[in-house]
Amino acid sequence: MSRQELGLRPNAIVFWCGQSLFKYLPQDDDVYPRIAQAVLDCQFVFIEHPDGKSATAVLRKRRERVFAAYGLAAADHCVILPRMLQPQFVGAIGLCDIVLDSIGWSGFTTTLDGFHHDHPVVTFAGPLMRSRHTTAILTMMGVTETIVGTVDEYVAVAQRLATDATWRDAIKERMRATKHLVYRDRACITALEEFLTRVARDRRAAS
Numbered sequence: 001m002s003r004q005e006l007g008l009r010p011n012a013i014v015f016w017c018g019q020s021l022f023k024y025l026p027q028d029d030d031v032y033p034r035i036a037q038a039v040l041d042c043q044f045v046f047i048e049h050p051d052g053k054s055a056t057a058v059l060r061k062r063r064e065r066v067f068a069a070y071g072l073a074a075a076d077h078c079v080i081l082p083r084m085l086q087p088q089f090v091g092a093i094g095l096c097d098i099v100l101d102s103i104g105w106s107g108f109t110t111t112l113d114g115f116h117h118d119h120p121v122v123t124f125a126g127p128l129m130r131s132r133h134t135t136a137i138l139t140m141m142g143v144t145e146t147i148v149g150t151v152d153e154y155v156a157v158a159q160r161l162a163t164d165a166t167w168r169d170a171i172k173e174r175m176r177a178t179k180h181l182v183y184r185d186r187a188c189i190t191a192l193e194e195f196l197t198r199v200a201r202d203r204r205a206a207s
Contacts, residue, residue: 001091006045007079008095013042013162016096016119018089018110021049021059023102029062031103033070034155036077039162045096046080047089056080086113093117098161098168101134103154108133115179120171122146122158140185141178146171 008014015035017024024046032044049055060080067074081092093099094117101107101123111121111134123134125147135147146161148154161168 001088001095003095006081006092006095008043008045009041011041013039013098014096015042015044015158015162016093016099016114017044017102018047018093019102019105019107021046021056023105023107024059025104026062028103028151029066030070031151031155032063032077033067033072035158035162036067036072037070038159042077042162044078044100045092046078047084048080048082050083089113090116093119098122098158100158103151104131106131106133106135108137111137112182115175115182118172118175118179120146120161120168120175122148122154122161124148124151124154137182140182141175142181143171143174143178 003010003014017032036042036044046059049059060074060078063074063078067077084092090113093114096117096119099111099114099119099121101111101121103124104126106123106126111123114121121134121138123138123146125132125135138144138147146157148157161171
């Protein structure tokens with residue numbers, strides 16, 4: 001698989017936005033042209049909605065409107081790929097440079113899929129559990145510089161990763177060195193065991 005096959009420019013900074021399209025809410029649409037204003041040669045990669053072209057067209061039209069409002073053309077920056085089998089999906093992530101987690105409904109499986117390539121991940125730690133999946137993963141790894149709490153911080157961190165290659169490479173190296181901490185962690189299993197044991201003992205004592 002190559003960038004050319006996917007419609008990606010060879011020298012562009014490419015942001016992977018491969019979450020399900022229903023996770024991308026209209027109130028966050030201007031995040032992407034704001035990033036593009038500072039990173040002129042950049043592209044954002046999305047994946048087609050599972051219900052097909054009509055559902056995907058809704059997002060495409062929203063992108064066209066919001067990019068135009070910033071004086072930019074969505075066609076220059078947004079690529080929507082067809083749905084792929086898992087090996088091609090992971091391969092496509094590898095052709096990108098930075099992962100942008102979806103705001104409000106964070107990725108989990110997709111975040112883990114990207115770990116094969118050690119790309120930095122920008123994630124917004126929202127108030128609900130579903131907005132903190134990637135935050136929890138990065139916290140386990142100790143790579144917290146790309147966890148943000150506001151939209152403005154999200155845009156700023158994405159811009160810095162795109163324009164500061166030294167910092168991006170440093171984050172990438174730390175991703176590579178610490179991602180093993182996410183796997184085979186028994187802390188949650190032990191905590192559940194202790195909880196169930198304590199509840200069982202309390203019930204027996206009460207009876």
